[in-house]
Amino acid sequence: MSYVLFVVRKHLRSRRRGGFLSLISFFAILGVAIGTAALIITLSILGGFENEIKTKVIGFTSHVQIVGFESEPLKSYRAAVDELRRSIPGITSITPFVEREGMVKSRENIEGVRVKGVPANSSETFLKKYLVQGGLDLGPLGGGLHPVVLGTRLARKLLVGVGDTVLIFGISDQRGATLTPRILRFRVTGLYETGMSEYDDTDVYASMAAAQQLFSLGDAATGIDIMLSDVTQASAVAQRIQNLLGWPYYARTVFQLYRNLFAWIGLQKQLVPIILAIIMIVATVNIIGTLLMIVLEKRREIGVLRAVGSTRGGISAIFLSEGFILGLMGTIIGDLLGYGLCALEATYHLFHLPSQIYFMSSVPILLAWQNFAMVSALALSLSLLTSLLPARLAARVDPVRAIRFG
Incomplete structure (x- = not known):
């Protein structure tokens, strides 16, 4: 299986056809990064709202x-x-x-x-x-x-x-x-x-x-x-x-x-799983498109690998690894981007709120490692999950037809 990472690196760095594959790989990473950052910011704001309201309400009562x-x-x-x-x-x-x-x-x-x-x-x-x-x-x-x-x-x-x-x-x-x-x-x-x-x-x-x-x-x-x-x-x-x-x-x-206030906080938290799922599914769909494009572009190479003895499991491992790497890179960038934007808002209070409506005058931020862990785990899991279809299609490529017709 030592060839798997070599092939993965070659695919993701492909410069053929004007660097098209490298470009779609970039957009796949960007999609995951934006989705990850958006989720971290959303969870940090929701956590900040809950913490700030609880702290002030309990303090004043x-x-x-x-x-x-x-x-x-x-x-x-x-x-x-x-x-x-x-x-x-x-x-x-x-x-x-x-x-x-x-x-x-x-x-x-x-x-x-x-x-x-x-x-x-x-x-x-x-x-x-x-x-x-x-x-x-x-x-x-x-x-x-x-x-x-x-x-x-x-x-x-x-x-x-x-x-x-x-x-x-x-x-x-x-x-x-x-x-x-x-x-x-x-x-x-x-x-x-x-x-x-x-x-x-x-x-x-x-x-x-x-x-x-x-x-x-x-x-x-x-x-x-x-x-x-x-x-x-x-x-x-x-x-x-x-x-x-x-x-x-x-x-x-x-x-x-403050029954109504805490009920409102609870309602916001109930919506979080739905928001998480929608944003991350949309973000990781780009990985499916990227891997399918690689499968179509590299059909002849896949056929050659199968002809020289690579198993279907080995071919699947290549594309699962590619999906995981794309997801991992996007997740790391998204974590850093989300942390940076949250830290910026927490320090400088760039966005202001009408306190008559939101109970506070600036956007509250609560940076919790649990949010980063949950979002990262979800992003990586969905990256692997969305890689299953392209990996399965690549593994079923007929080597004779692939080499003959490309």
Whole structure:
């Protein structure tokens, strides 16, 4: 079988008839390369979307969130926190919070917001990643002022920056109470930007004490955020918490809170196998055409090889090897091209998205070796598969007729 690679190299480098075979070999490699690169880029973008959305959504909520039934304030939340720490394993952090809707007013504009009050010493560590100006210290300022952190999009609407003062209106929604707004003065101490307009446009962060005062909650919280060591256990932990605490506590997972969003992500992933198959089949069809052209062009040579003792298996091996080499070269080039384009986008963010629609302002990229392995394996497998027909036809060439008629 030592002649197989020699013949393969000779066929793929053929210069006869104006280099026609070399040209179609080039286009076969190019087709596989483009298909491979397209798949890697597609999978990297889909993976980036999923990872970015999950990271931001979980960061702005939690793995498990406990609230009161019908938004009932949680007056005994401290006892509940202690009970959770004692009874539920796998919890990495527990943070009580106050979350209510309100209005924020600057000298120029007024906007509806979602106010989230957290313990001053927690500083919402997740936000540190997205802080673009100022700081996250929510400690008291004195002089009747409270610190607040705004999203950059909201700050632009209000025409304010770090150091400016705003008014936040809070309305008590306790049953039977008169809906009288309370107004507190806040100083903007920090600005954050996630690229997701759902948060950047509406979420403001203040100290829990200020939020309790703003919404007339006394010492109560409106919810408890829980982070776990393993997010896949969120549903089981939520059920355990519900059984442990009972009414008026209601435990829900991030996947329940954002059911539609995660369903959309799941739908995108379901389409991936179909996209993979279509793109790679189209890309590797060029290999069939290339090998069939080689069979037609090299009929006399095939006849000579058969006449001097080459077996049908040997002839098949030649064309299977040619198909594999074409696929391998295309796959390597496609892997490099896909990686280069993905790295370029991840570094320089060349393409921008409307964050109101896509939850982020630039195309996210997640480079995972699993994607490269899967796409490469698929490309090489299809290259071999599409080589079977030309290899079978070449092996069935009659040596006498091939030598006589060419």
